[in-house]
Amino acid sequence: MKKTFVIFYALITYAVAELIWWGYMLVTLQPRRTGMIMGEGAMFVAVFLIGAINLHRSFNKERRLQEQKKNFLMSVTHELKSPLASIKILLQTIQKRQLTREQILDFIDKSLNDVERLDDMVENMLLASKIENQSYSFPKASFNLSVLVDSIVNRLQISKCDCNQQIIEAEIEPKVEIIGDKFALTSVVTNLIENAVKYSSPCSSVGVKLFSKDDKVYLQVADHGIGIADEEKTRIFDRFYRVGSEETRNTKGTGLGLYIVKEVLDKHQASIRVKDNRPAGSIFEVTFGLT
Template sequence: MKKTLLIFYAVVTYAIAELIWWGYMLVKTQPQRTGMILGEGAMFIMVFTVGAYFMHKSLNKEAKLHEQKKNFLLSVTHELKSPLASIKLLLQTIQKRDLTKAQVLDFIDKSLLDIERLDDMVENMLLAAKIENRSYTFPKAEFNLSVLVDSIVNRLQISKCDCNQQIINAEIEPKIEITGDKFALTSVVTNLIENAIKYSSPCESVNVKLWEKDNKIYFQVADHGIGIADTEKARIFDRFYRVGSEETRNTKGTGLGLYIVKQVLDKHQASIKVKDNRPAGSVFEVVFA
């Protein structure tokens, strides 16, 4: 892609230089037509420059998308290898060693958590693909959002600490009903909470709130993690977009989670905004009108 950009810039520079040269030669041989030559030359240069500018933007956009897709493939590879290696090791340990029943059950539970992680990632990729090619119809029905959020919180309530400390503090107002696509909104809630956990330090709490006020439903996820720079806030909902390079990034992910969140909420006429938490971290707030 860099080679393509260099060739493009070289062609543009050559074309402008040739135009100026031929304009100079025409004026020199036909001085009586200087005004017409300069006017037409200026118009041609303006049109050519505008076209070159938009071509430059298109090539840059393509280059960024290419880089994001490369990062996406790298991240998917890492995301698949890690839980698969963990599951393989746990099963081999069960197979080759004489373990107690409690140890076997513990290893099975850990394997199931890794399988759930793989399942979430596959569901994300499938949903993102369907959204992108517009084959997903977002079937809507009434359901209890409070129960949905509570079940996801309980599933993700895993400890990163030796002291088995709960890291998700939930304040969920009961019996909040909503009409929407339950499967897609499950992905929204899961992605927002998982992101908050992912970008937080071990043992840092994540606050999840769900409440209803003035005929609007509010869902909020706040963390005390690394935060998001103001320059990145407008881009975090882009497909494949992740801050930094896949070779140097410590956090896991595919760059599809927040893209799915934004697309699903748009289909539900809901809004989402991100703001800084105090003293550190980010707050994502969803409003269903």
């Protein structure tokens, strides 16, 4: 890509130099037509520069996409290796050691959690691919969103902190019904909560609220983590986009979660906005219209 930029700028420099030279030659040979030559030359330069700027932007966009794809492949590799290594160690321990029934059940439970993590990641990649290829139809039906959110909160709940505290604090209004694609919206809720947990400090609370008001349904996921800069708030929904480089980033992820969230909500005529939490962190607020 760097070599392409060098060639691109060299060609632009050569073309401008040639234009100036030929303009000078024409003015020298036909001084009476200086005005016309200058006018046509200016028009040509303007068109040329507009084309060059657009081409430059295309190169930059392609370069950023390639970098994001590189980070995506690296992050997927890391995401796959971690749970697989954990499952392997747990199963080898069960195989090679004499454990109590309670220990075996605990190791199996941990292995199943890692399997669910892998399953979520695979589902994300498949759904993102179908969205990109426009091969997913988003079949909609009426369902209980309260039950869905509650089940996801219970599955993602973490209780490994001091005093065995639960870090996901949920306020879920019962019997909230909406019309939508239950499978796709499951991915939306899962991604939002997982993101909140991921970017929060250990044992920091995450708030999940579901309620209806004024013929609308609101889902809020709030964390007390690192927050999101204003200039990043629109870009975080781009495919593969993640802040920083994969070599130096501490948080895990593929850069597909929020892309899926935005695309799925667009298909449901729902909106999402990111607000600053106080004193720190972010709030993702999803709004569904009741139809």
